[in-house]
Amino acid sequence: MVADSNSKSDLSFGRIFASSAFSACFAEVCTIPLDTAKVRLQLQKQAVAGDVSSLPKYKGMLGTVGTIAREEGLSALWKGIVPGLHRQCLYGGLRIGLYEPVKTFYTGKDHVGDVPLSKKIVAAFTTGAVAITIANPTDLVKVRLQTEGKLPPGVPRRYSGSLNAYSSIVRQEGVGALWTGLGPNIARNGIINAAELASYDQVKQTILKIPGFTDNVVTHLFAGLGAGFFAVCIGSPVDVVKSRMMGDSSYKSTLDCFVKTLKNDGPLAFYKGFLPNFGRLGSWNVIMFLTLEQTKKFVKSLE
Template sequence: MATASAFAAVFFSSAFAACFAEVCTIPLDTAKVRLQLQRKAPQSLPPAAAATGAGWAASAGGTLATILSIARDEGVAALWKGIIPGLHRQFLYGGLRVGLYEPVKAFFVGGTAVGDVSLISKILAALTTGVIAIVVANPTDLVKVRLQADGKANTVKRNYSGALNAYATIIRQEGIGALWTGLGPNVARNAIINAAELASYDEFKQMFLKLPGFTDNVFTHLLAGLGAGFFAVCIGSPVDVVKSRMMGDSTYRSTLDCFAKTLKNDGPGAFYKGFIANFCRIGSWNVIMFLTLEQVRRLFL
């Protein structure tokens, strides 16, 4: 079993790597959130309205268009809306999910997790650490999504002055329990994505290292990180959309209500809205995070 000092070292290394990846990729995440919050524009909208804020969903035709639209209409800094709670989230969530992964994996295999470990043990360990980490970090995720969503034409303006003001305002106006709004889909999303990321990265890396010509180097880490990101987006996109919509719009009564209304009003394709932005975000995020983590581990572990 890992010692407290070993856990602390992995926790802080993982937290640093996750925060660094967050800073690099949050514009893509902001675009993804805006795309996921889009709803079908009412057919009765006149052309003039569709060309203005009411037709935002139509005018932002994709990831790049959304990024350019935000930068033009709200300023470049708006692309980094939510960076402070994003860093709060990554410090807690990133540190816990990776820091706990090896000891939890060892628990599932009944000892020290060395050598070949079954894929099912890796998946179970990643699911477990994903749940634990996001239960702790959900308030930071909520504030991050709300700050990113604020400013969109068809979203209720909350006008938070910053992350700390958002935490305080939510507690004052909605109660402390509101900080865990969207916990259901967030637990599902992060447990699934964490399993897809950590277990697949672990599996890809192990697979590549068995192939001739592959060593434990940057190229292997890069390929494994891309594979992990692709699996995470394919598997986790539907619950990610539901999570973003619940956190960005408090009118949904429950996870099932959000899922049902999204399916009814926007169709099944809505669950993969922002897919390209999500893959660009999570794919690049995984590459940066795992590359950074591997280098930091070599320095300090």
């Protein structure tokens, strides 16, 4: 639970985990079309001079959403929703549920007053890294399903669904393959989680000190937008590397993917899909934190 920085959680870990998982899943359902567009843009390679066939297929967030819907149907925008929900139940529940206990561990249980921003960042990075280490297989399957576009007639899809994807990856590539891209994923999710939770915590704390502001929906809205913006600005490069490694098995390592992306597509490639990424993460954070705050109030009312 992300509370104001002076207070300790008054809900059990189990209830915080459940509230966080529910809120993260709800936000995932609402925003996964933007996430699908973001992944397609990130995986799109740079056009080769003189080669008409290499011209980019997807252009911009809305253009990518429109192209996918037109060529593959509206349901294609929700590709990967099942493993996406698997991911949010594990990752969303753990990263948020563990935040307050880990923050208390770093500050000490007898700490009084505002928690330093540095401690919030370290706590959020820790919970993000731990959570994604457990949830990496769900992230891998989600990306694999999202990257598969419209196929020529007669060409079968690589996976028939999320469960088939899990079993096929284990059978064809080994159990360890489920943790493909774990390095950049830990970096990406640790960094983004630090940006999201620490900035939400800090922005909310700052807003509540302004006369006239209270712990209500408006405060949660501004804090959620701030969390999404900082997360995208800081995490976009590692997000691109993570998506490319999970969507293309030809990369040998995180460094290999980074170097090849920089060499072949230029430094701006690390911010490919920035607008859809912000549209997705910004809206995702607003929806998730608004839902989380209301869910916490509801859970408390049941006690």
